[in-house]
Amino acid sequence: MRHWVIxxxxxxxxxxxxxxxxxxxxxxxxxxxxxxxxCSTRDNEPVVYHWxxxxxSRVPGEPDRHLWNVEGMNIRQCVTxxxxxxxxxxxxxxxxxxxxxxxKTGAVIDEWQNPWTGKVxxxxxxxxxxxxxRPVFPRGADGTHYRLPLRIEDGRAFWNIEVPLxxxxxLGGDFQAYVGNHYHAMEIFNxxxxxxxxxxxxxxxxxxxxxxVRLSGWMPFMEMGSRPGSLVFNATGQVVGGIEALPRVIQDxxxxxxxEYRVPPPADDARPNxxxxxxxxxxxxxxxxxxxx
Numbered sequence: 001m002r003h004w005v006i007x008x009x010x011x012x013x014x015x016x017x018x019x020x021x022x023x024x025x026x027x028x029x030x031x032x033x034x035x036x037x038x039c040s041t042r043d044n045e046p047v048v049y050h051w052x053x054x055x056x057s058r059v060p061g062e063p064d065r066h067l068w069n070v071e072g073m074n075i076r077q078c079v080t081x082x083x084x085x086x087x088x089x090x091x092x093x094x095x096x097x098x099x100x101x102x103x104k105t106g107a108v109i110d111e112w113q114n115p116w117t118g119k120v121x122x123x124x125x126x127x128x129x130x131x132x133x134r135p136v137f138p139r140g141a142d143g144t145h146y147r148l149p150l151r152i153e154d155g156r157a158f159w160n161i162e163v164p165l166x167x168x169x170x171l172g173g174d175f176q177a178y179v180g181n182h183y184h185a186m187e188i189f190n191x192x193x194x195x196x197x198x199x200x201x202x203x204x205x206x207x208x209x210x211x212x213v214r215l216s217g218w219m220p221f222m223e224m225g226s227r228p229g230s231l232v233f234n235a236t237g238q239v240v241g242g243i244e245a246l247p248r249v250i251q252d253x254x255x256x257x258x259x260e261y262r263v264p265p266p267a268d269d270a271r272p273n274x275x276x277x278x279x280x281x282x283x284x285x286x287x288x289x290x291x292x293x
Contacts, residue, residue: 027138027145031090033198034136034148036206037159037191039078039092046264047205049074050246051212053235054103060228065115069106070235071250072098072126075243079267081135089137093265098126099253108249114222124221124283127258128274130265157198159191170277171220183277185216209238220280 035041051072057065076094083089099108100123112121138146151158168176169183176182190211197206214233218224240246243254243262254261265271 025145027147028088030146030148031088031136031138032201033150033206034146035078035090036198036203037193037208039076039090040204042204043079044077044267045204046075046077046242048240048242048246049076049210049237050240050250051210051235051237052247053212053233055100056232056234058230058232059116064232066103067231068109068112069101069103070098070233071101071247072096072235072237073246073250073261074131075261075264077264077267081137083135083137086137086139086141089135091135091267092133093267093269094131094133095129095261095265096126096131097128097250097253097258097261099250100125101249106249108253112222114224116227117223119223121221121223124219124276124280125253126276127261128276128279129260130269130271131273132265132269132271152195155195157191157193157195159189159193161189161191163187163189170275170281183217185214188213188215205239207239209236211236220277 032041039045039047051070053070054066055068055070057067074094074096076092078090078092081089081091100112101107102109108125110123112123114121136146140146148159151160163186165183165185165187167183169181172181172183188211191208192210193206193208197203200206212233212235214231216231216233218227218229218231243251246254
């Protein structure tokens with residue numbers, strides 16, 4: 001990270017008096033910049049991210065297929081947390097929705113004709129509640145200072161995040177170490193934000209833009225079993241001015257099906273995080289239980 005560039009940005013945002021300028025090396029300032037990208041420097045202030053994109057299949061020996069479009073949102077808030085050794089940090093809580101759309105009509109679809117199996121599958125839209133983050137503190141457990149891995153170029157700050165995922169699949173059995181079937185994916189987030197807004201101590205949120213890519217296996221609702229292949233999700237988005245600023249297709253779904261997603265989870269939310277796989281398992285188990293005599 002080119003600290004002299006960040007220092008100049010912070011100095012410009014902090015006024016002319018040297019004593020008032022934020023310190024770019026300060027871990028507290030790094031936490032504040034994290035908050036301006038992810039949420040708000042003000043506790044309990046909701047922030048909404050929106051993204052839009054496409055989903056493609058990739059199967060050995062055949063051309064890639066454009067399966068669906070997607071429209072998604074995440075509503076979040078941050079709260080200050082204190083640790084006697086690690087300092088004053090931040091915790092973010094959120095919930096998120098993502099809908100699968102017909103690539104020709106742009107309408108939300110609840111059924112899909114599977115081109116590989118010939119079966120009509122029920123679409124299981126993403127409704128993950130909660131999606132919370134672990135607290136971030138100015139100092140780590142080992143005493144090192146927190147630092148955002150930013151790259152500054154021509155007045156913009158770039159933050160690249162790769163999240164490799166490999167763990168026991170919630171839909172798998174007890175012998176995954178022997179037969180595979182682990183959940184294996186990668187999520188890639190690339191944030192872009194105006195460097196002056198990011199450094200400005202008067203700014204609560206820097207209105208970041210984001211790209212999101214997910215490389216994963218088949219979605220469980222596709223019922224693809226052990227068929228070879230994978231999915232590529234590719235979307236772009238940004239912070240928007242609340243629920244009312246989301247595309248109409250998302251607003252309609254929230255009004256009809258997901259009214260609780262108008263607000264983020266409570267700041268002290270202690271529930272385990274939800275994923276598409278855990279929620280799909282819960283859905284299938286509930287259906288099976290209802291079908292029993």
